[in-house]
Amino acid sequence: MMYGYARVSTKEQNLERQLEQLKAFSADIKIIEEKESGKNFNRPKYQLLVHNDLDMGLRAGDLLVICSLDRLGRNYTEIKQEWDYITNTLKANIKVLDMPLLDTSISKDNLDGRFIADLVLQILSYTAEKERENTRKRQAQGIAVMPVVNGKKVSSKTGNPIGRPNAEYPDKWTEIYSNWRSGNITATAAMEILELKRTTFYKLVKSYEA
Known part of the structure; x- marks a missing residue:
C-alpha cells in the first residue's frame, strides 16, 4: 500500500496544496488528511495510520x-523516534517529496543510501535542536536586561509587561474561598456568591493556590 499523509495545524488552514502534490506523485495513493498541531504525535489519524494493532494502516513494505x-511533525526528537519505528520496526518506507535524500524506498536494499537518509535526518534534528537552544538563550538574555515595573519585567520595545497577566479575583474572594475550603459552604454556593462560572471559579482556585 502507498499512503500519503497531509497535515496542517488548524482547521482554518488549507490542505489543497499538499493534496495536489500527493495526487501528482501517484494516482494510487491513499491520502490521510489531518488538521492537528505538529508539536507531538498524539494525533488521532496519524495514530490509526502508524500505531494500529488492527489489520489496517501502515505495514511492512508499505510506503508513507x-x-x-514538517508535515510529519515539528519536534525533531520525536520525528527521529517515529522514523525509526516506521522504517525499522514496521519495516515500511518513507519518502519526503521536497527532500529526495529522505527516501528509504530507494535505499531499502542499499546500505549507503539508508545511511545517507539517516544521516540527513540526524543533521536536521541537530540543527533544529540547536536553533531551539539558541532561541531560548536569546530570550533569556533579552528578559534579563528588561526593566522591572510594578514587580514585572517590561518589554523595552513595546512597554508592555511580559509573562502571564496576574489573575483578577472578585470582591470577597479571600473570604468566600476560605469558607469553601473550610467546608462551611459548597463550591456551588461559592460560585453563586462570587457570580462565577464553574470553569472560571476553578481556574481562579488553581491560580490562587499556586
Missing part, C-alpha cells in the same frame, strides 16, 4: 509519502 518533513 509526505510533502515535507
